[in-house]
Amino acid sequence: MKQYKRILLKLSGEALAGDKKTGFDEATCIAVGKQVKKLVDAGTEVAVVIGGGNFWRGRSSETIDRTKADQIGMLATVMNCIYVSDIFRFLGMQTDIFTPFAVGAMTELFSKDRAVASLKAGKVIFLAGGTGHPYFSTDTATALRAIELETDIILMARAVDGVYDSDPKSNPAAKKFDTISYNEVLERNLKILDKAATVLCMENKMPLLVFSLNEEDSIYTNACDHCTGTVVTVD
Numbered sequence: 001m002k003q004y005k006r007i008l009l010k011l012s013g014e015a016l017a018g019d020k021k022t023g024f025d026e027a028t029c030i031a032v033g034k035q036v037k038k039l040v041d042a043g044t045e046v047a048v049v050i051g052g053g054n055f056w057r058g059r060s061s062e063t064i065d066r067t068k069a070d071q072i073g074m075l076a077t078v079m080n081c082i083y084v085s086d087i088f089r090f091l092g093m094q095t096d097i098f099t100p101f102a103v104g105a106m107t108e109l110f111s112k113d114r115a116v117a118s119l120k121a122g123k124v125i126f127l128a129g130g131t132g133h134p135y136f137s138t139d140t141a142t143a144l145r146a147i148e149l150e151t152d153i154i155l156m157a158r159a160v161d162g163v164y165d166s167d168p169k170s171n172p173a174a175k176k177f178d179t180i181s182y183n184e185v186l187e188r189n190l191k192i193l194d195k196a197a198t199v200l201c202m203e204n205k206m207p208l209l210v211f212s213l214n215e216e217d218s219i220y221t222n223a224c225d226h227c228t229g230t231v232v233t234v235d
Contacts, residue, residue: 003225085126
């Protein structure tokens, strides 16, 4: 069974909250960590981006300036990465957290060279704080960092088990794709990633695999090139 050499794993903050829908569900985070440890022990280099939706979804607020709302969201991703990083350490992994802005002594400033050195040393790296700028989501940060770090693929663990032609929660007849191209994603206006991230991935030929976090061992399985969800291709 083929195993990717270097991956970027995108986790949603809401997924890490489990049934509570907010904050952290420790059992869920430990289950994620155990899968990542298996990958690291087998030689895969792992970078992680975590969304901030378990703490803050500022775009739905009309009372807060968009720039300030996005800054709060960036800090939510830092909290998530500090927490999950320490869960990973509890499970026996070494970790580093990188941000595009200074966060005291809690994180390191991101540079490609330092991040790649950490990966090659067998550490799991967490890429917190988004791009460091408002108006860009963690989707865009995911695409940007995956391209910079030259990962083999982006693995996106979500609540839904792949890409559908419509929302499966509201349409029981929604069709799931086994594979779909970025061009078709844009043409159909499917909201897997935001458009900036989609174009970045397409132009830089970065494949994406979308799957459910809720399936047993799904991270490990999909990182070993056995797709349980949808592959988004660059063609």
